Amino acid sequence: MENRSTMMALAATGICAIFAACGGADSSVSGGGTGGAAATGAGAGAGSGTGSETGSGTSSETGYGTDEPGGTNAGSSSGAGEGAGGDASCAGETSTAELVPLDLYIMLDASGSMEDPIQGGVTKWNAVTEALEAFFTDSQSVGLGVGLQYFPLPDEDVPEQCTTNAQCGDNGPCALRVCHDSFSTRPEICVTDADCSDGDTCVDLGVCSRNGDLCADVEARCADGGGTCWKVTRSTCANPDSCVVGDYATPAVPIEPLDAARAEVLVRSIARKDPVGGTPTAGALSGALAQARAHAEANPTHRVVAVLATDGMPTECTPKDADGLAALAAEAVSGTPSISTFVIGVFNGNDEGAQATMDRIAEGGGTESAFFIDTNEDVTQAFLDALSAIRGKSLACEYQVPAPSSGQTLDYGTLNVQHTPSNGGTPSTIFYVANEASCDAAAGGWYYDVDPATGGTPTKIVMCPATCTRFQEGGQVQLAVGCKTEIPPVN
Secondary structure, eight states, X not given: OHHHHHHHHHHHHSXXXXXXXXXXXXXXXXXXXXXXXXXXSSOSSSSOOSSTTTOOSSOOXXXXXXXXXXXXXXXXXXSSSEESOSOTTOOOEEEEOOBOOEEEEEEEEOOGGGGSBOTTSOBHXXXXXXXXXXXXXXXXXXXXXXXXXXXXXXXXXXXSOBSSSTTTGGGOOBSOEEEXXXXXXXOXXXXXXXXXXXXXXXXXXXXXXXXXXXXXXXXXXXXXXXXXXXXXXXXXXXXXXXXXXXXXXXXXXXXXXXXXXXXXXXXXXXXXXXXOSOOXXXXXXXXHHHHHHHHHHHOTTSEXXXXXXXXXXXXXXXXXXXXXXXXXXXXXXXXXXXXXXXEEEEEOTTOTTHHHHHHHHHHHTTSSSOEEEETTSOHHHHHHHHHHHHHHHHXXXXXXXXXXXXXXXXXXXXXXXXXXXXXXXXXXXXXXXXXXXXXXXXXXXXXXXXXXXXXXXXXXXXXXXXXXXXXXTOEEEEEEESSOOOOOOOO
């Protein structure tokens, strides 16, 4: 698919370039000023009720740690998982939890196959960019930080034309020969027969003398009166795209909060882009993660994630395999600051291995699986849904540490997280755990991004995965300050 576009370009210009190509439920959890009824106090009851909502005296086996935020070992606490326990005589100061600002760095595939037509007569590029414009101008995206870069980007060191493979170096070979039998369906650049599959042979590339069409039977007559197939002696390097991480780490549009003016800047940038080239996934992903990390370091109170949107399997840069790409994403998740990678893939349902590859990258990036969009469906709506889901999934999980009262210092051992379900049920207190590794798979919990017991200063309150999933279903999240932080019961 990618090489077909390359060959079309060569037919028009006499220069050959190889190309490849390049995606949602929104959380209703309130926070950041979205309102909702305020809960009162730091807990309800004396912590000896029954049921998971009210704090059962019978504790379950959990993977929780038992250290308080201050680092001292806590006494027994009633309830299992989450409950409404606590000291009834303690009257804390309660406020609506403020969501951590979310920033997305979108790495958008703008390779040649994005011009391929799909259902409805539009191209993949049209469908995807229409979804992006809708997302940028969505009222729910106002204030969301968004930055944008495209891949591939040209390698500035690659010569504009070549006559030998040596002139291209690592970006070669020079596109002077093609695999003969596959030429009409899936053109492949080659140097020898060994580069071709299924016993195909590597032959000189030609161009028809009358209509400029590419051909693979030099000196033979071209079809439809195209003239004679003459050997191409000057072309372009087969892999002219950059694999330099720094190129992709430099945004086309820097990350800034969305408003009407900023949305227009992003839309204009996309309008100026013409899809062409290959799919240097490793370079693009590494660059996206580098930019996201740099932005997070400069904005430590923000949550920053990378979004890889692509319609093509890797064709350039190493690694190209799914495990190698997943390792790049996994390294970013485990780093400090931690950067998650979301993946949106737009593929024909018959693209072999595409979904497994996209899922593997997403898994490595800490987001479980990719948003995989089949080109036989409504690509614009599906892509928009994916972006909305990324926004919702990211927003529901991290909150700002509340500012202490004037002249006061926040005691990290006296903060509690409370959640009121969207159906108006009884507020419940989420137990504090020391760190992500102490999260219980079923009961969840919360922890600081920096453990105050180590002397650090937290900037975020992070929900464990199980709690994050529950929050994504909606409801009110509040912070109560002034009462001893509740931790899981000691088993």
